[in-house]
Amino acid sequence: CAAALVVHVILLSLAFAEHDVPWISGGVASAVVLEAGQVMPVSFNFRYVPACLAFFMVFFFKQLMTVRSPTCFLDKMCINQTDVVKKGKGVRQLGALLRYSEHMMVLWQPEYLTRLWCVFELAAFTYLHGHKQGSLVFYPLKLPLLAMCLCMFHFVASLSLTILSPFSLGSEWHMNWLNDSVHPSLQFLYLWAVYFVICFAGLYCIPSFFLWKFCKWHVEDADTIYSQLLDFKVSRTQCFLEEDREYVTSCIRRWFDSTGHFEDYVQRELREIVLQHNGQNVRLPFSVFVVGSLSHLLIGTNFAVDCLLAGANMSAASTAIVTVFITFCSDSLALHLTLRLAASDFGYTQAGTFASSNIGGALATACLFSAANATGLAMLIPCIPLWTAACILLFFAGANLLVAHPELFSKMFH
Numbered sequence: 001c002a003a004a005l006v007v008h009v010i011l012l013s014l015a016f017a018e019h020d021v022p023w024i025s026g027g028v029a030s031a032v033v034l035e036a037g038q039v040m041p042v043s044f045n046f047r048y049v050p051a052c053l054a055f056f057m058v059f060f061f062k063q064l065m066t067v068r069s070p071t072c073f074l075d076k077m078c079i080n081q082t083d084v085v086k087k088g089k090g091v092r093q094l095g096a097l098l099r100y101s102e103h104m105m106v107l108w109q110p111e112y113l114t115r116l117w118c119v120f121e122l123a124a125f126t127y128l129h130g131h132k133q134g135s136l137v138f139y140p141l142k143l144p145l146l147a148m149c150l151c152m153f154h155f156v157a158s159l160s161l162t163i164l165s166p167f168s169l170g171s172e173w174h175m176n177w178l179n180d181s182v183h184p185s186l187q188f189l190y191l192w193a194v195y196f197v198i199c200f201a202g203l204y205c206i207p208s209f210f211l212w213k214f215c216k217w218h219v220e221d222a223d224t225i226y227s228q229l230l231d232f233k234v235s236r237t238q239c240f241l242e243e244d245r246e247y248v249t250s251c252i253r254r255w256f257d258s259t260g261h262f263e264d265y266v267q268r269e270l271r272e273i274v275l276q277h278n279g280q281n282v283r284l285p286f287s288v289f290v291v292g293s294l295s296h297l298l299i300g301t302n303f304a305v306d307c308l309l310a311g312a313n314m315s316a317a318s319t320a321i322v323t324v325f326i327t328f329c330s331d332s333l334a335l336h337l338t339l340r341l342a343a344s345d346f347g348y349t350q351a352g353t354f355a356s357s358n359i360g361g362a363l364a365t366a367c368l369f370s371a372a373n374a375t376g377l378a379m380l381i382p383c384i385p386l387w388t389a390a391c392i393l394l395f396f397a398g399a400n401l402l403v404a405h406p407e408l409f410s411k412m413f414h
Helices: 002-016 049-064 084-092 094-100 116-129 143-167 172-181 184-204 207-230 244-256 259-278 286-292 294-309 313-343 354-378 386-404 406-412
Strands: 029-035 038-044 104-108 136-140
Touching: 002 049, 002 294, 038 143, 038 294, 049 143, 049 294, 084 094, 094 116, 104 116, 116 136, 116 244, 116 259, 136 207, 136 259, 143 207, 143 286, 143 294, 172 184, 184 207, 184 354, 207 259, 207 313, 207 354, 244 259, 286 294, 286 313, 294 313, 313 354, 313 386, 354 386
Parallel strands: 104 136
Antiparallel strands: 029 038
8 A cells, every 4th residue: 555655645735736747647537526606627537546456567577676674473483383392492482572562463264263272372462452442353364365356356446436537427418417407405315325226336336246255255264263262172173283282281281281271261261262362253454454445545645636737726625525435434334234234134144034034135235335435425526515524434434433433332331
């Protein structure tokens, strides 16, 4: 994201300095915006595309670059796996390593909590640091796939918006008709309804089946994590090398007195700590939404700059509000609400309810995403006061926080 933002800021600075790069900033066509009851032309262009491409390049090829990054310990890579003597020395230092580590990120997949080494390391770390806020993060390995799919989907949607808007909702004939024929008090509702239909039928109707499937997977993964912890038994675990079991068992007895106490700790305290840190459904990290909505941020700031250059200051201000709304609020709120729906009885397939829990769930997902994004897009044309748009943004931000972190509000009122 940092590379994309650097490229984007450079191109926007060149635009302000009137030194645009013609092959990326040349207008696709001139759209128009409403400004104080008048229509004003604004150029639609691809100035945001190089920043998106820079993000994809760094994401896929960063491992080939020598860039300083935070230090982490990955046991499989940092402990020698072939030399028995070196491996033994590394294993014996795990206790010290866990003691002096500040954070632990679990790259979780269903096999993780069936491995004795993994459970012991997790239990030992939480025994030392578990109640420190933010010290433990469960990160299901499906999340990077979701983030990249959202990012590529929104990138394609942004390209479509750039190409089609000047000939449809952003065209001069439509803006003149909206200004002359629709009462100002109804313009926002009209635009919301139109954008809802476009988002539902043109954007989310098909991808919603993937989003709904992901949400069901995520909820099932969360159920698996907590059920594995609740039913944990040392005798059911596996070791990559069975000869390691005796050593790990001796470590368990040294830390927890007995395997029985260890099992009791995992089933009770460790489960509560994981629940405390990650929520009932293993909440989605905010970074997933930032990466997924990166193109929203780039195209929004680009259009705001074009509005400023065209002298449409009100449109630039409303575009800035809409950019924050769609980048940080709308998709996050819609996906968290979909997760809540997937975690309810509606999300579980039972006899005779396949259509409601799969097709119905996908359509409900499309409705949630379409409604949230239509609210932002309808504010893009400043047919409502800026203070109203700001209030809508604050309301959605509060709703997003409430849905994603309900424990904050429960603490507030208790």
